[in-house]
Amino acid sequence: MILLDTHALIWFASEPGKLSANARQSINTAYQGDGIAISAITLWELAWLATHGRIHFTGTPEAFVERVSSRTIVRPITVRVAILANQLPASYSTDPCDRLIGATAQAEGLALITKDSNIRRCKQIKTIW
16 A cells, blocks of 8 residues: 555546656556555645646536545544654645645555655655655
């Protein structure tokens, strides 16, 4: 199982050419195996993007987020995730969503698919790009 950053999930679903070959292969392998996971905060990000017209989809924002979540394993924001998110270095990211996604990967022992170079430089989190 691997964890997808929000942009990686969107690209996988709609523009796979934006993913690196390594990220695409890792996602496809995980999808055929243990599955792909997202942090619970990714649901909020998807809803925000959909509601504010930042991504294009068919149907309502609620139906879109339901459709995406039904194809992934949603990992919760636990106490451990909340604590780890606040212990990541300042250079990681100041975006609370990014911090919760990274902390979810760290807490769950999952590799994180992300293009974000600040996140990829963080030694506490295994990333794939």
